[in-house]
Amino acid sequence: MNHPAPAPSSDAATPFRAPLVFGGVPEAEGFARTPITPRDRVHFRVDRELPLAPFLAALPDGVTVSHDEGEGLYRVDGPCGQGPLLADWIRAWCAEQGCTTVGLRAEAGVRRRAPRDLPPAFLDDLCRHYLPVSLKRLQRNMSTIRLHLPDPDDLGQQVAEWILKAVGQYDETKGVPFGAFLATQLSKWVHDLGRNAHGRTAADTENRQQKAIAAFQAEHQRRPTERELAAFMGQSVATLRRNSQTVATLNSLRNLQSLDGGPDATEVLLPDSGEAPDQIMDEAEQTLLSHALTAACAPDPTAARGQRAAQPNVLGWATWYLTTWGGQTKTQVSAELGTSVRNMNVHADRVERVLKDRLAELSE
Structure with missing residues (x-):
């Protein structure tokens, strides 16, 4: 008579993993000691x-502020129910200082x-512990990350900031380990790099197209034609072409090497005005003006690493270039890039501010 084999014990089937301990405190206990709490938050730029x-000194009692220098975003946190009052106070205080708030909004709870x-x-x-773990997790996204963070030091700093951001958002009551929560957020924040730099619509359009192309290639082992890709995405060919132009513009902006290099170190050769025809001189002047614009959008080498000025001003370049040479209005550019005219x-x-100085140098 055959007897069934004994089932493996639960201990053998599920290997035991010791809890992570940081600073002598188990991970779960550390988060439980400082639980996540609700508050009203006001977001704004100036x-x-x-x-x-002076702003910190004037804040009402029980109110805190954080500042994202890279994005120029301020977040002011206060007690629940105080968001609208806090928003009015911030707007009035900034007006007294001669500052205009941009995109100010209150968020409850x-x-x-x-x-x-x-x-x-x-x-x-x-x-x-989580810095090398996160860098390993992000290997699959490295081609995207390097478009925005080519310097390894900048990447390490950004990942450290993401870990702190996850610590601030992690809700220990959900029953999900912090490591799993962090892993899901990292993929989202990588995508936000493109959104922040080039606008939500352009970045999302590129992401959808790349996903559709990858899915088609996995199914058919070749790249799709234009009509096949349009059908695969449920779009008309005209819509696909328009979206492809948006993606092409986005890639062209990324490929402006002078934004990340040293535009001032690039020698611009000019023809002799006494020998060259007027048409060539006109083209030379356009080259100088384009060079000055690109140089004005380059990172400020004197700015601190986390400040907005330390990053290439791609949106400023796109606004000037497309409205000056592209024949588009700011409203049209705003719609294509998915950002507000005010932000542009x-x-x-x-x-x-930078271009005025450079043009003055060119006229001398």
């Missing part, structure tokens, strides 16, 4: 540098924790 020290409230040794060890104006104003 049209010029905000005097941060935002659940966050401040990383600084965690035990320092716990937070330090957690970041040391903020970036274009940065270009204008």
